[in-house]
Amino acid sequence: MSTENLYTYLEKTLEETMGEYEFALDWSKKDRTIKTSIRLFAENPHNIDFEDKHAIVSKEGVIEFEDSAIFYGKSKETSIKQEDYLVTIPFDEKIGLEKGVVDAFANSLKDMMDEGQSDLLQFIEESSLVMGLDGLTDDQIKIYFNELSAPAQETLLNALDKEELTFHLHFDQSAFETLKQENLNTEDGKVMLDYPLY
Secondary structure, rough: OOEEEEHHHHHHHHHHHOOOEEEEEEEOOOOHHHHEEEEEEEEOOOOOOEEEOOOOOOOOOOEEEEEEEEEEEEHHHHHOHHHHHOOOOEOOOOOOOOHHHHHHHHHHHHHHHHHHHHHHHHHHHHHHHHHOOOOOOOOHHHHHHHHHHHHHHHHHHHHHHOOOOOOOOOOOHHHHEEEEEEHOOOOHHHHHOOOOOO
C-alpha cells in the first residue's frame, strides 16, 4: 500500500506535470469527490466581446477559460452530471484508485492544456479578424482583406468557413484509456491510492 492517498498523489502529480498551467483541487468529503479545475489565459489585445456558455459577455484584456474534471466515489455515480465535466473518473471508496489512472489523467490533462492553449490563441485571432469585417462595405472588405498578411488571410478564410466561432477544451478519452492501460501493466501503476479519510 502507498503512504500517499488519492488526493495527495493527485495534487503532487499535477504539480509535477502541469508546468505553467493553473489548476485547483476541491475535495468534497460529503460528496466523495475530488474536482480538478483548470484555467487557461490568453491576451485579448483588441478587447473583443466574448460570450461564455452562461451568456456572460466579457471584453477584458485577458481571457480566462475554466473547465473541470472530477474523480468520484462509485456510490455517488447517480449524482454526477457527466456532461458538466471534461472527464469523470470513478473510484471505489473502500479500495481507492490505481496510481496508473492518476498518472494517465495528469498526462492527458497536460496534453489537452497544450492543445487548448494553442486553440484558444487561434480562436482569439480568428475572432479578431472576423470582427474587423463588421460594418464594412464590399469595397472596404476587399481593402481590409488585401491589407492582411498571407497567413492572416488564410486564418480569416478558415474562420469564415466555420458555422460558428467557438472554443472548448477536448479531453482525449481514447488516448487517456490507452495510457491508463499501459500504466496499469506496470507494478507502480497498480499501486492503490486510498481515498482520504481525514
